[in-house]
Amino acid sequence: MSRPPRERADAVAAVAEIFREFGFEGASLSAITARTGLGKGSLYHFFPGGKEEMAAAVLAEIDGWFTRTVFAPLRDDPDPEAAIARMLRETDAYFRSGRRICLVGAFALDGTRDRFAARIGGYFTAWRRALADAVARSGRGEAMERAEHAVLAIQGALVLARSLDDPGVFARMLARIERDLLSPETHDRPN
Template identity: 45%
Template structure:
């Protein structure tokens, strides 16, 4: 039986889980209804444009989390001293490990980037990765890292590849190892 949800924001995490589990195409309205506990009418009340609006709301929610927990702290660190910047970069990796649940949670933006949905959500996906590379580069400059742009690019690639590897092997330790390697590379450990 559908439950009553009083806000649009309250249903977004459940929709995010449905998109992570089934992909965009596989997340039918029936799947989204079941995941959210809402009937079709309630979902359309919150998201009048349908599934695409639901997916965009999930991506925006993810972006909000990354802005608050990753991008803004790195921006602040970029104007600090080298020690503070290295701490912020280490903290970024810890937050990323937590967010992706040691690689057991897929990166929905990464999944959309390599799927048929890439063009549909190109702006959001592109901005997510560009912003992350840019703010990490700025923090790495402040930290005194040699070749900060390349290091930032490689760190993000390691994170994304680590998620895929950990899920493919069903081994969170693979993601933890990748995070450790990326942390050492970025923080001059």
């Protein structure tokens, strides 16, 4: 990633990290050329549409990875609890246990949101739906509510972990949503 990428896929991965670090507006072309080792000529050869096409390619790559690794098992694995465990494990690895932010979430809060609204919405819709499906298939109630809360907690933990510079936030959140997702109780209702 720090050495010149020979293929477009390598360039996409390198550019993703730059967007993560600086945001869409903050990621200047000079930063991108410096960090990828690619000249502007090569960059515009891979991405004729410029920065916007780079960001679109990054989002598509992220979406594809999550679809293959997380969403599809959640929907299709005959053992839904194993798929949920896998989601937790892969999510922890992907976000480096809270040390890496979610670019989709970052773009959602950014001014660039409108540009990529469809992709951003699609990503979270797919995640929530796939997780709700697994929870429901495991025989538990309130599947949609639990799934939505788990997805939102992951995003919030990434914000908080970065704000406090404390990855422990992410680990504690993962333990909690695992419990909430797999809890047999509908709820305890204090009133």
